[in-house]
Every structure is written in C-alpha cells, then in structure tokens.
Amino acid sequence: MMTLPTLSASDFPADFLWGASTSAYQIEGALDVDGRGSCVWDTFAAAGKIQDGSTAARACDHFHRWREDVLLMRQAGFNAYRFSIAWPRVLPTGRGAVNGRGLDFYDRLVDDLLEAGIRPMACLYHWDLPQPLEDQGGWLSRGIVGPFAEYAQAATRRLADRVPDWMMLNEPSVVAILGYGFGDHAPGHRLGEVGILKALHHQNLAQGAALRAIAAERAGLTLGTVLNLSPCVAHSERPEDIAAAACWDAVWNRVPLDGLLRGRIPALLADRMKDIVEPGDEAAIQYPIDLLGINYYSRMTMKHDATRPFGVGWGEPRCDRKTDMGWPVQPDGLYDLLMEFKQDYGNPAVYIAENGAAYDDRVDVNGEIHDVERVRFFQEHIAAVGRAVRDGCAVKGYLCWSLLDNFEWAFGLSKRFGIVRVDYDTMVRTPKDSYRFMAALIKGE
Numbered sequence: 001m002m003t004l005p006t007l008s009a010s011d012f013p014a015d016f017l018w019g020a021s022t023s024a025y026q027i028e029g030a031l032d033v034d035g036r037g038s039c040v041w042d043t044f045a046a047a048g049k050i051q052d053g054s055t056a057a058r059a060c061d062h063f064h065r066w067r068e069d070v071l072l073m074r075q076a077g078f079n080a081y082r083f084s085i086a087w088p089r090v091l092p093t094g095r096g097a098v099n100g101r102g103l104d105f106y107d108r109l110v111d112d113l114l115e116a117g118i119r120p121m122a123c124l125y126h127w128d129l130p131q132p133l134e135d136q137g138g139w140l141s142r143g144i145v146g147p148f149a150e151y152a153q154a155a156t157r158r159l160a161d162r163v164p165d166w167m168m169l170n171e172p173s174v175v176a177i178l179g180y181g182f183g184d185h186a187p188g189h190r191l192g193e194v195g196i197l198k199a200l201h202h203q204n205l206a207q208g209a210a211l212r213a214i215a216a217e218r219a220g221l222t223l224g225t226v227l228n229l230s231p232c233v234a235h236s237e238r239p240e241d242i243a244a245a246a247c248w249d250a251v252w253n254r255v256p257l258d259g260l261l262r263g264r265i266p267a268l269l270a271d272r273m274k275d276i277v278e279p280g281d282e283a284a285i286q287y288p289i290d291l292l293g294i295n296y297y298s299r300m301t302m303k304h305d306a307t308r309p310f311g312v313g314w315g316e317p318r319c320d321r322k323t324d325m326g327w328p329v330q331p332d333g334l335y336d337l338l339m340e341f342k343q344d345y346g347n348p349a350v351y352i353a354e355n356g357a358a359y360d361d362r363v364d365v366n367g368e369i370h371d372v373e374r375v376r377f378f379q380e381h382i383a384a385v386g387r388a389v390r391d392g393c394a395v396k397g398y399l400c401w402s403l404l405d406n407f408e409w410a411f412g413l414s415k416r417f418g419i420v421r422v423d424y425d426t427m428v429r430t431p432k433d434s435y436r437f438m439a440a441l442i443k444g445e
C-alpha cells in the first residue's frame with residue numbers, strides 16, 4: 001500500500017506550480033534525427049566514459065513518445081513542466097543557420113502541453129553543448145557568448161509566442177566543476193581551479209547576453225535561470241574546515257548567484273579570477289530576472305584538503321539516510337537554503353526546479369513499484385518548502401526530478417530518479433507510488 005500524503009496542495013498558494021522537470025539529452029533519444037548535430041555528451045559516451053556502458057541514443061524515446069508522457073503529466077494533475085531544448089537540434093554546429101526541423105519537435109510538444117493545461121517552462125542549456133563549439137574552447141572561451149545569445153534568440157523567436165517562461169542555464173556550477181574541473185562529466189577536462197572559474201564566468205556572461213537578446217526579441221516573458229544551490233557546512237569546527245566550507249560556498253553557490261543577482265564576483269575568489277574577468281563584465285553578468293529556479297538535492301559537507309582544487313575536499317555528512325547516489329537525505333537543508341536565500345537576496349521569486357532521489361526500485365510480482373523511500377523523500381521535502389512558504393519565502397512552485405527514469409549522465413541508465421518507471425527494453429512506462437503520491441497531493445485527494 002502506498003503511504004497517504006499528510007500534506008495538501010491547499011496548504012500552498014492557489015497558483016502554485018506543481019509538476020516535473022526533465023532534460024532533452026536525458027530522455028529524448030533520436031540523436032541522429034531531423035538534422036541534429038553532435039554534442040559533448042555524444043563524444044563523452046563514445047569515448048567509453050559512461051559507467052554502465054550505456055548511451056543516450058534511445059534514452060526514454062521521448063522524442064517519439066512525448067504524447068504519452070504529456071498524458072501522464074495531465075493525469076497527475078500537473079500544471080507546469082520544465083523541459084530543455086537541445087541546442088544541437090536547433091543549431092547543429094552551434095551557430096549559424098537555424099535548423100527549423102529541430103525546433104518542430106518542441107513546437108508540437110508545447111502545443112500539446114498547452115492543450116493539457118500544463119505551463120511549458122523551457123530551459124535553454126541543460127548540458128548538451130554542440131561539439132563544434134567545444135572544439136573552439138567551449139565554456140573555457142569567451143567566444144561562446146555570441147553563439148549562446150544567437151541560440152536563445154532563435155529558440156524564443158519560434159516558441160516564445162506560447163512559452164511564457166525561459167530559463168537560460170541549468171546548474172552552471174555542475175557544468176564547470178564536473179565538466180571542466182574534475183572531468184567526471186562531458187567534456188571531461190581536468191583543469192582544476194582555472195577550468196572551473198573560467199567555465200563559471202563564461203556561463204555567467206553567456207547567460208547575461210542571452211537574457212538581453214531574449215528581452216529584445218519579445219517583451220513580457222518570465223526570464224530566469226536554474227541554479228543548483230546547496231548549503232555548505234564544515235566537516236568539523238576546525239578553522240581550516242570552516243574556511244573550506246566558505247570557499248566551496250563561494251565557488252558552488254555565490255559565483256552564479258552574486259554574478260546574476262548582484263553583478264559581483266565573490267570577494268573570496270576575486271584574486272583567482274582577476275585574469276578571467278574583464279572590465280565591464282560585472283555589469284554584463286547582472287540581470288534583473290523574474291524567476292530563479294533552484295535545484296536542491298542535499299547539503300554539502302566540506303573539509304580542508306590541500307591536495308584538491310581550492311584546498312577543499314569532501315567531508316562526511318552527519319546523516320544516516322542516503323539515496324542510491326550516495327547523497328544524504330536532508331530536507332531541513334532545503335528549508336534553511338530557502339530562508340537564507342530570502343534573507344541574503346531580498347526575497348525574489350523562486351521555484352524548486354528539481355528535487356528528487358534515485359533509489360534501486362523493485363518491480364513486484366504484480367508489476368507495481370512501491371517506492372516508499374522516494375515517497376517519503378518527496379513528503380519531507382515538500383513539507384520543507386511549505387514551511388518556507390509559510391515563513392514568507394516567495395516560492396512559486398515545486399517541480400520534482402524527474403518525470404521518468406532517464407539517462408543519468410555519467411551513471412548512464414543505472415540510476416532511477418523517475419516517478420514513472422521506464423523499461424528500457426520495451427519503453428513501457430509504469431507510474432510508481434511516488435507518481436500517485438504527487439497526483440493525490442496536487443488533486444487534494
């Protein structure tokens with residue numbers, strides 16, 4: 001039996017957004033269809049860097065099964081959905097001539113979402129950087145700024161008559177740290193501090209340029225971006241661990257936040273970034289956005305480690321519950337994060353753009369998935385959001401990660417985050433208890 005929700009949507013504002021997030025590369029498949037170009041994750045997978053040896057060539061086959069997926073959301077009572085647009089479908093070489101066929105897919109998807117009463121929230125960059133742009137330096141190069149703004153303009157020109165919400169980036173800190181610092185993600189560079197700081201700053205610059213390009217293209221849109229924010233706590237009371245946590249907070253949270261919302265480079269990193277930041281950059285990265293997407297998974301516990309970039313290593317979280325990713329389950333961290341953000345940045349509108357958990361789900365003899373741990377995860381985190389709303393934080397919505405089990409980057413198909421199970425042989429979708437939990441909560445059942 002599924003656990004009954006102890007929460008109710010009536011505890012949240014009437015216009016609260018409820019739904020799910022996905023990203024193009026993780027669900028679409030059809031990587032060689034309709035003129036799509038290649039991206040850094042295609043290259044990374046072809047180089048054998050995906051742990052289970054899988055690729056995203058089929059993923060969830062959402063490219064062909066999107067109607068079924070929209071129906072699943074409609075039946076759950078969702079009123080919002082964040083998806084991402086694949087840059088290499090729109091501009092196969094990263095810039096230049098727009099591939100209209102690449103945009104046709106999103107055209108159909110958006111119309112169907114609107115018909116289902118679901119608000120489409122588009123994200124422009126969820127990590128599928130066109131390979132030709134990476135070959136020219138990718139996020140290490142300032143040359144990326146122009147192409148990203150062109151792409152933003154092409155996508156909004158086609159879709160913004162129906163898509164009200166536009167998010168520029170997804171988790172620039174993850175792209176910079178894992179993609180350019182440590183090499184765990186595409187494009188796989190292990191450049192340490194300098195790679196991280198360059199990729200962060202150039203994403204900030206590209207984001208600022210894209211926001212301005214879109215605003216010039218069309219007025220009245222809700223513009224924003226999506227950041228992965230995480231309270232950084234020290235492993236111990238030792239001053240060097242406390243300093244390590246503060247430094248990681250600057251790298252992970254503050255470069256994106258202070259850049260966008262304050263037009264500022266965090267003081268802790270100013271010296272390290274002095275050769276990267278040029279005159280005028282601080283004004284160019286700041287923008288008065290309308291809505292910030294926050295992705296939250298857990299706190300981060302950091303300690304001093306002289307052998308690692310920034311002298312920061314991973315500490316041991318004080319938490320005995322962990323997900324299948326090994327991430328601690330810390331719902332109170334979400335409450336703390338929202339309240340601290342409210343206090344530090346003047347309470348601008350935010351929404352939870354991702355929150356969820358991977359578990360090693362079992363299908364029982366009746367073909368059902370009783371994902372009790374995931375249900376509990378959602379219950380506790382949504383309750384934390386509810387508390388923050390009651391305490392005055394301007395949270396406008398909650399989108400879970402994710403609608404479907406999907407291609408979890410370097411882990412391939414081995415980690416399941418969906419509220420709907422995907423059988424990767426048959427592509428059959430099976431709603432889990434967590435799907436029913438979300439539906440019951442939203443419908444007030």
Ligand code: FCB
Binds near residue numbers: 026228401408417
């Ligand atoms: C986030 C990513 C998302 C997914 C979840 C589990 O960092 O934005 O694509 O991989 O983690």
